[in-house]
Amino acid sequence: MPSRVAVVTDSTASLPAQLAERFEIITVPMQLQIGKDLIDEAYVPTERLLAAMRAEVPITTQPPAPDAFFWAYQDAWAKGADTIVSVHVSPRLSPAADSAKAAAVKSRVPVHIVDSHSSGMTLGFAALAAARIAQTGGNAQHARGVAEQRGRNAKVLIYVDTLEYLRRGGRISGAAAMVGNVLSVKPLLTVNDGQVEPFDKVLGADRAIAKLIDRAVSIADGKQIDIAVEHFAAEPKGRELLTELRKRIPHARDFVLTQVSAAIGANVGPGALAVTVSPF
Known part of the structure; x- marks a missing residue:
């Protein structure tokens, strides 16, 4: 029986919502520390962020907590995945992949972590490439290899x-x-x-x-x-x-x-x- 591969990424991929939905990519949000507030970036409107930047409010970025990745992997498993390809921002830009690795240890199914070597749509296209392979019945090794290649070559x-x-x-x-x-x-x-x-x-x-x-x-x-x-x-x-x-x-x-x-x-x-x- 063919494997069912799920693709997970972090929100620095900057994928348009319709593309992520079309290719069934699960996106785990990064976190923003705005002043004293730590918020998933999915809940930070652009205008709020711009206002804070103009006011010189201290802003730092934080990776998703390992639990956020764990529940994303649980969601993929619950939807029928028997293996996961998890594609992420370069460790030199964010430690998000470390959180993913910590969650992968607890996952019910194998998780393959991929370094995109960048962020933004370099990461986005790598995740999309893996998802294309998954949707056409390809296995995790193929999806992982294609994602790694797209990240390196972009x-x-x-x-x-x-x-x-x-x-x-x-x-x-x-x-x-x-x-x-x-x-x-x-x-x-x-x-x-x-x-x-x-x-x-x-x-x-x-x-x-x-x-x-x-x-x-x-x-x-x-x-x-x-x-x-x-x-x-x-x-x-x-x-x-x-x-x-x-x-x-x-x-x-x-x-x-x-x-x-x-x-x-x-x-x-x-x-x-x-x-x-x-x-x-």
């Missing part, structure tokens, strides 16, 4: 409107943030094996976004790919970016527009945009 290109929120989150130094903000230099960032790194610096927002598009086109050239545009509190700009990428990369299979999770948004700040190029 490239994310990030534009931030200000470096201030990355500074607050400890992702860059205060000196780097000050130089960028004072001189209107917009660094373009990427994630390499869980590390946020700059790949270019451009004067002005319009030039920076144009450079981001050019780099995405170069990466996509000649490859079978999916494309995601991610934003935080910048949907109109995200739609403009997606429209331009559709023109410049017409051979892409799927195009996805999504707002990043609150846990990511708290680090990149309003106005942030990203393009994920995910070969398959």
Whole structure:
């Protein structure tokens, strides 16, 4: 009898709800510490988060508790799964995978933990790839292997409107943030094996976004790919970016527009945009 594979991920995957539902992906929410309140990010409206950020209320992100993953695995088992592929944000960005591993020990069925090497739609596409295999009757080893490959091979290109929120989150130094903000230099960032790194610096927002598009086109050239545009509190700009990428990369299979999770948004700040190029 074929195995029934369930796919679980954490909310930094930033999957649109309709995609997660269509592919039966169980998403476990990260937690946000906003001042004294610790809240599952699913219950944090964007406006509340933005207000707290503007007011400089201390905000930190926390991984889901092991119990949250345990109950997600229980839910998958109750729905008929006999094995689980659990795909997560890089351990260098969050210890969410540690919580998943702790829960996996207590799971009624085997759990295969996958490191996506990043977050956002790099993780989202990896989870979707595993779910596609599961829905077509593939086994856990195949689903796990495909998810690992998608995570390793994807490239994310990030534009931030200000470096201030990355500074607050400890992702860059205060000196780097000050130089960028004072001189209107917009660094373009990427994630390499869980590390946020700059790949270019451009004067002005319009030039920076144009450079981001050019780099995405170069990466996509000649490859079978999916494309995601991610934003935080910048949907109109995200739609403009997606429209331009559709023109410049017409051979892409799927195009996805999504707002990043609150846990990511708290680090990149309003106005942030990203393009994920995910070969398959």
